[in-house]
Amino acid sequence: MKTLVIEDSSSSLKILCHYVEKLGNTPIPAPSGAIGVDLFLSERPDLVLLDIVLPDFDGFEVARRIRQLERPGDWTPIIFLTSLSKDEDLEKGIAAGGDDYLLKPVSDVVLGAKIRAMQRIIQMRQSLLVLTRKLDAANQELKRLAALDGLTGIPNRRHFDEVLAREWRRAMRQGTELSVLMCDIDFFKQYNDAYGHLQGDEALRLVAKALTEAMDRGGDLIARYGGEEFAAVLPETSPGGALFVAERMKQAVELLNLVHCDSPFGRITTSFGIASTVPMAENNPLSLVNEADRALYEAKHDGRNRVCRLTPKNIKAIEP
Secondary structure (H helix, E strand, O other), rough: OOOEEOOOOOHHHHHHHHHHHHHHOOOEEEEOHHHHHHHHHHHHOOOEEOOOOOOOOHHHHHHHHHHHHHHOOOOOOOOEEEEEOOOHHHHHHHHHOEEEEEOOOOOOOHHHHHHHHHHHHHHHHHHHHHHHHHHHHHHHHHHHHOOOOOOOEOOOHHHHHHHHHHHHHHHHHOOEEEEEEEEEEEEEEHHHHHHHHHHHHHHHHHHHHHHHHHOOOOOOOOEEEOOOEEEEEEEOOOOHHHHHHHHHHHHHHHHHEOOOOOOOOOOOOOEEEEEEOOOOOOHHHOOOOOOOHHHHHHHHHHHOHHHHOOOOOOEEEEEE
């Protein structure tokens, strides 16, 4: 443990450094407050022994400067060395950033006891910091896992709702377009009946991966909405942009070539409904999801394996 010793008396400085060395610590001698502050910055000691009466500026000012130089989360114990015994002097030292004090002349026995006590506090604090970091990491991991779907590993509906609400507020502030895609695997119940639920789970994972890889913008989000249904949030995306993304996703799933004997297409395909808007205060995110869901219903009603968008003129569908 490195101990910074700030003492203007050369004889006292030598004795204190000797005491520190006997305790198995490394002394860093400083004959003035200014030198002590510089050494604190360069050496980053574990403990400071600080005389109050110094030739340049007093120990109270040194303590204040040391506290200002500490990095966020750091704490370096400061023990004042003083011949001042008035209560107000001790109170002033604690207020300046000190943690303890020793009356001069300093006893090597008392000094050793104080240093050992500070070492225990440092060790306990370090243990608490390590534990806190582990707990923070564990909480972050739990938060991450809580946002993911357990089967596919992509974001779940809860996370989708949170992101959609956040992007809705942002788009409303900025006056930008926001799009939502709803996606459903065609004839998935028949797939499960024909191939079993284990195979169905694997198909869900593969489709989720294909949908995710078809998205190339960092701000976009694809999530498992429930069962064989997926949903995507596309910030700052026009209806045309949403159509393009949905078509690319549909093709990515087709390229998996997952055989589906009970589908008229012979393989696993997907249907999409899309909706776009510039969010307004009188609307809400659910209205956009409902519109995309109605478009998905129309895509399935019109034969599946297609992308559909509701328009004022009724339905716009893009055939496969």
